[in-house]
Amino acid sequence: MPLRLKHNKAQAQAGNISQWKRLISQYQFRTKKEVYYPDRSSEIKRPTLMATKQSLPVARPQQQRGLPKDYYYKVLGVNRLASVQQIRSAFYALAKRYHPDSMHSEEKLKHFQELSNAYNILTDETKRLEYDQLGGIKDEQAFLEQAGNPMHMDMSLKLDDAGVPSQEEIQKLTSSEFDLPLTFVEATVGCKKRLDLRYLLKCDSCKGKSQLMANRDVGKEPCRRCNGTGKVTTKTVTYTAVNTCSQCKGKRYINRNDCDTCHNRGYVLGNVEVLITVPAGSKAGDVVSVDNPNTRQRVNYHLQVPTNDYFRRVGNDIHTDKYLNISDAILGGTFSVPGLYENVDVRVEAGTQSHTKVVLKNKGVRTREGAGNHIITLKVRIPCNLSVKQRQLVLALAQAEEPVFEFHKSNV
Numbered sequence: 001m002p003l004r005l006k007h008n009k010a011q012a013q014a015g016n017i018s019q020w021k022r023l024i025s026q027y028q029f030r031t032k033k034e035v036y037y038p039d040r041s042s043e044i045k046r047p048t049l050m051a052t053k054q055s056l057p058v059a060r061p062q063q064q065r066g067l068p069k070d071y072y073y074k075v076l077g078v079n080r081l082a083s084v085q086q087i088r089s090a091f092y093a094l095a096k097r098y099h100p101d102s103m104h105s106e107e108k109l110k111h112f113q114e115l116s117n118a119y120n121i122l123t124d125e126t127k128r129l130e131y132d133q134l135g136g137i138k139d140e141q142a143f144l145e146q147a148g149n150p151m152h153m154d155m156s157l158k159l160d161d162a163g164v165p166s167q168e169e170i171q172k173l174t175s176s177e178f179d180l181p182l183t184f185v186e187a188t189v190g191c192k193k194r195l196d197l198r199y200l201l202k203c204d205s206c207k208g209k210s211q212l213m214a215n216r217d218v219g220k221e222p223c224r225r226c227n228g229t230g231k232v233t234t235k236t237v238t239y240t241a242v243n244t245c246s247q248c249k250g251k252r253y254i255n256r257n258d259c260d261t262c263h264n265r266g267y268v269l270g271n272v273e274v275l276i277t278v279p280a281g282s283k284a285g286d287v288v289s290v291d292n293p294n295t296r297q298r299v300n301y302h303l304q305v306p307t308n309d310y311f312r313r314v315g316n317d318i319h320t321d322k323y324l325n326i327s328d329a330i331l332g333g334t335f336s337v338p339g340l341y342e343n344v345d346v347r348v349e350a351g352t353q354s355h356t357k358v359v360l361k362n363k364g365v366r367t368r369e370g371a372g373n374h375i376i377t378l379k380v381r382i383p384c385n386l387s388v389k390q391r392q393l394v395l396a397l398a399q400a401e402e403p404v405f406e407f408h409k410s411n412v
Contacts, residue, residue, distance in 0.1 A: 069135035072118035080132065084123055091119040093196050096271050117144050173200050180288065180301040182278065184308035188318075188340060188365055190280035194273060197299060199292055201270035203262035220255050223248035270294065276301060281316065281367035311340065316365040316372025321379055322346065322358075329354070329380045337376055339363055346376060354380035 073080055076090040098112040121127045121137060121144075130137045137143060172178065180193070222228035226245035230252040234241045244250040262268050274290050282288070284305040289298055312319040318340050328335070332350035336343050339360075346358055356378045364372025386394065 067135075069132075072114075072122055072131065075114050075118045076122070087119065087122050091115060093198075093271065097196065097273065120144055170200070173198060176297060176299045178299065178301050179304050180276070180278075181304045182282075184305055184311060184313075185340070187278060187282040187284075187286075187303060187305040188280070188311075188313065190282070191278050193276045193278065195276060197272050197274045197290075197292060199270050199272070199295060199297070199299075200267045201294075203259060203266055203268050205261040206259035206266065220253050223252060223254050226252070228252045274299075278303070281365050283313070310338070313365065316367060316370070318364045318372065318374045319377065320374070321377050323379050323381045324348065324352070326380060326382070329378070339374060340365070344374070348378065352378055352380075354378065 068074070070080055073082070076087060076094065078086055078090050082090075094115055095112065098108045098115060117140075121131055121140075127137050127143065176199075180195075182191070182193075223230070223245060225247045226232050230245055230248060230250040231242050232245050234243065245252075248254050258264055272292065272294050274293065276288055276290050278288055282303055282305070284303060286303045288301045288303065290301070291297070292299055310320060320337065322335065322337055324335075328348065329352050330350065332348045332352065335346050335348060337346050340363065344360060344363060346360075348358075358376040358378060360374040360376065362371040363374035366372075383390070
C-alpha cells in the first residue's frame with residue numbers, strides 16, 4: 001500500500017510539471033505584440049532592430065563653436081568673393097608647405113587638415129552657399145569624410161585650375177619680377193619675410209619635349225572611349241545625355257606623345273620657400289633680390305609701401321603730430337609719444353604755443369648713412385563744446401588775462 005501511494009504521488013507531480021510547461025508555452029504565444037500600424041508617429045520614434053543590436057559609436061559632426069563665419073576663407077587667405085580658381089590656387093600653394101609627406105609635425109598635420117576641409121567646402125557650390133549663409137554646413141563630418149583628400153584628385157584638373165598660370169603670369173615668372181607689399185613700419189624698420197616663390201620647372205615626365213611632339217601626326221590614333229566621335233552618350237531610364245568625351249576632349253583622337261603631367265606645355269609650376277631680408281630704411285620702389293635655391297636664378301622683388309596715417313617720412317626724418325589740450329599747453333608736462341622703434345617721452349614746457357616743433361635726435365630712420373631725427377609738432381586743440389563749468393572757468397580766465405598787444409603802423 002505505501003508503494004502504491006508513492007507511485008500515485010510521483011505520477012501527480014509529473015502531471016503537474018507537464019501541465020506547468022504547457023501553460024508556459026501557451027503564455028509565450030499569448031504575449032501582446034507591439035502594434036506597428038496605423039500609429040505612424042510611434043513607429044518613427046520606435047528604435048529599429050539593427051539600432052538596438054549594434055550600439056556602435058556614430059561620428060558626429062564637429063561643432064566649431066566660437067569660430068568666425070569666414071574662418072575657412074581666412075585659413076586659405078582669400079576673401080569671401082574669391083573665385084573657385086583663386087581658392088584652388090591658394091590651397092595648392094599652402095598644401096605644398098604643410099603636406100604631411102614633407103612636414104612630420106602634429107601642428108602642420110592639423111593645419112593641413114583644416115586646409116583640406118576649407119577646400120572641400122568652398123569648392124562645392126551648394127556647401128559654400130550654405131556655409132556663407134549659416135557659417136557652417138549640416139553633417140560636416142560626413143561630407144568631409146566622403147570628399148576625402150583633395151590632393152588625390154585628378155592631376156589634369158589640378159594643372160588646369162591651380163597649377164597653370166595665365167599668360168600674364170607666365171611673363172612675370174619668366175622675367176622674375178614680383179611685387180612685395182609691405183607696411184610703412186616694416187619697410188622703414190626692416191623685417192624678414194618668408195614667401196612662396198613660384199617658378200617654371202621643366203616637366204620630369206616628358207623632359208620638356210611634349211610641346212614639340214604634340215603637333216606631330218606620329219602617335220595619333222582614334223579615341224577608344226568615344227570610338228573617334230568626340231562625344232559620349234549616357235542613357236538612363238528617364239533621359240539621354242550627349243557629352244564631350246573626357247579622354248580626347250572632343251578631338252576624336254588621342255596622341256601617345258601627349259604628356260598628362262604638363263598638358264603638352266613642357267613645364268610645370270614649381271614652388272619653393274625663400275627668406276627675404278628687407279633692409280632698414282627701405283621705401284616704395286626699392287628692389288630686394290633673392291636667389292632661387294633650386295634654379296640659382298636671380299629674382300627681384302619690388303617693394304610696395306603705402307603711406308601711413310601717423311608717420312610721415314622726409315628723407316631719414318620722421319614727422320608726427322602730438323595734440324594737446326589748452327590746459328596741457330599752459331601748464332606743461334611730460335607726455336608719451338609713439339615712436340618708430342619704441343614709445344618716447346616728450347617734455348612740454350609751460351606756455352607752449354601751438355605748432356611748436358620738438359626734435360628728438362637719432363630717433364628717426366636708421367640707415368647705413370646714419371640715423372635721422374623724429375620731429376614732433378605740438379598742436380593745441382581748441383574745444384568746440386564746453387560744459388557750464390568749463391565755460392565759467394574760461395570766463396574767469398579771460399577776466400584775469402591782460403590784453404594782447406597788437407602792432408599798428410601808427411605806433412611807429
